[in-house]
Amino acid sequence: MYPGSCINVYDHRYRPWYIGTSTGAKNFILILDFSGSMSTDNRDNILKNAVSLLLKNLVNYDWVGVVVFQSYATSYSDKLVRATKENIAKIIEFIEANEPNGETNFSDAFQKTNDLIKDSNFDNQASPCKTFIMFLTDGIPSKGITDQQELLIFFETLDELRKSTIFSYSLGNNSDTQIPMAIACRRNGIFEAIINIEDLTEKLNSYFSTLSLGMNINSPLWVEPYLDSSGLGEMTTCSIPVYDRTVSPIRFLGVVGIDVMMDDFYTYEASRNLIIKNLILKSMSACTNSDATECQINTMRPMKYRCAPLDPNCQISLQWDFCKKPLKNIFCNSIIEEGKTLQDSCCGVVAQACTKLITSKYYLTLNIIIIVIILSLIII
Secondary structure, three states, X not given: OEEOOOOOOOOHHHOHHHHHHHHXXXXXEEEEEOOHHHHHHHHHHHXXXXXXXXXXXXXXXXXXXXXXXXXXXXXXXXXXXXXXXXHHHXXXXXXXXXXXXXXXXXXXXXXHHHHHHHOOOOOOOOOOOOEEEEEEEOOOOOOOOOOHHHHXXXXXXXXXXXXXXXXXXXXXXXXXXXXXXXXXXXXOOOEEEXXXXXXXXXXXXXXHHHHOOOOOOOOOEEOOOEXXXXXXXXEEEEEEEEEEOOOOOOEEEEEEEEEEEHHHHHOOOOOHHHHHHHHHHHHHOOEOOOOOOHHHHHHHOOHHHOOOOOOOOOOOOOOOOOOOOOOOOHHHOOOOOOOOOHHHHHOOOOOOOOOOOOOHHHHHHHHHHHHHHHHHHXXX
């Protein structure tokens, strides 16, 4: 089990099984600015690297689309596609082929995105509950509809975008903040101005902490089969979120998961495609459908870019205190001495823990983890 706090060099929170489980199945669309100004400070290449990592963390029960805009907007496909490894590789190639050029056309990008969702014909495995969009730009609209009020009026006419959650980001010192912030606020999303472009990767890949707010996934999810890095062969991961249900909205704590060798499935079913299809069907029951309110989402927004003053009646805190001194031995995380908290132990305050015999408290924690894993498998 990897907790929602205490990071180390290898951070599981940026792995597909963790992100996919924390957010559930979803439609995921990127709207990327490749106008001429994106050549400034190497922004285009930093953007390519950041979204490449982002896309690789999607899983095959997600649907994905990419819209690129300059003077006009284009898309990878005229329909959303499943986020399989093969499709993700092709989408990354499509993004890499774009170079900064032309003007900045917000309105065409919004229209293209709306059409992309509208024209998508999902397969018989159904589509997820929610569409999540990331809009990234470093400029001010200079083509198409350029007046702010007219652009926002046009934006409100796009029905498919009304059903979506939009996160928007402005890149660099001279980019527009008013329009990206306005569309994020109107679609229950978050806006952030990224002055230091080098921070882009970290900012984009932390979106799952917000999407997990108010989620309540009760069934396990399975990721697309992959080759084990230690040479064990092809495997998949079955995982389920862990929540603190004593607070409202319920608080996402982390993910518990177990790896399963594909050979174990072949004992019962020879068709790899049929196995993957059934795993997708199981995972599709965990739609991205948060019950978080606008007020609660507002607490997650950067202070400078909140859409409204904070309501003291619904403030929540989801920020973890990252460890300055993480444990070298992760199996010591659950060993707590008297007067110390779990965070103390996790962060190595207790002299790297494991300084005394493993107690029954450790075995109790271990047994709970094993029981959760077994119940997760029984559910499916």
